[in-house]
Amino acid sequence: MSKRLIVFVMAIMLVPLTGMAQKNIFEKYSDSPDVTYVNIKPKMFQMIAKVGVDTSDPEAKAFMDMVKSITSFRTIVTDNKSISADISKWVKSHSSSLEELMEVKDDGTEVKFYVKEGKDEDHVKELLIFVNGVDKAMKGKGVEINGETRNIETVVVSFTGDIDLNEISKLTEKMNIPAGEHLNKK
Numbered sequence: 001m002s003k004r005l006i007v008f009v010m011a012i013m014l015v016p017l018t019g020m021a022q023k024n025i026f027e028k029y030s031d032s033p034d035v036t037y038v039n040i041k042p043k044m045f046q047m048i049a050k051v052g053v054d055t056s057d058p059e060a061k062a063f064m065d066m067v068k069s070i071t072s073f074r075t076i077v078t079d080n081k082s083i084s085a086d087i088s089k090w091v092k093s094h095s096s097s098l099e100e101l102m103e104v105k106d107d108g109t110e111v112k113f114y115v116k117e118g119k120d121e122d123h124v125k126e127l128l129i130f131v132n133g134v135d136k137a138m139k140g141k142g143v144e145i146n147g148e149t150r151n152i153e154t155v156v157v158s159f160t161g162d163i164d165l166n167e168i169s170k171l172t173e174k175m176n177i178p179a180g181e182h183l184n185k186k
Contacts, residue, residue, distance in 0.1 A: 025090040034080040040073040066167035072160040084154035108136035
């Protein structure tokens with residue numbers, strides 16, 4: 001057996017190990033006391049979609065259809081500078097497989113929207129929202145989380161599913177995610 005073939009076989013065998021070593025940022029910090037972590041499972045979205053909705057209201061029906069289409073919602077919020085740096089590094093590497101939809105920079109705050117293309121131009125398989133420098137925009141006022149006031153440095157939000165960008169813009173506006181209104185393609 002040639003040396004090249006041995007090296008090639010070994011490289012193929014190590015590929016799964018390198019993938020496992022690059023742990024998803026959400027999994028990495030899910031138990032950290034320095035982050036607020038939210039992970040909403042598909043069953044919860046199914047339950048939300050079954051809540052009594054006035055189906056005669058087209059906007060409410062469209063919103064519930066969008067909720068049904070989400071298979072995953074995860075977010076991390078932190079004020080820890082070291083974790084923020086790690087999240088920034090992860091977003092940079094993860095975003096190489098996504099398309100940057102928009103970037104907003106304002107007075108030290110950075111907001112980026114990334115998507116993975118879906119079935120058509122209005123739908124995406126993944127929407128990643130990255131907000132860094134939130135504390136600058138809040139001017140040190142902080143936000144109340146779990147009964148305590150905290151400054152926020154970084155927020156990362158990930159939606160997966162068959163997501164209609166026109167409807168997700170309404171959701172991001174309701175969640176007060178900066179620049180969410182710009183997702184509306186209508």
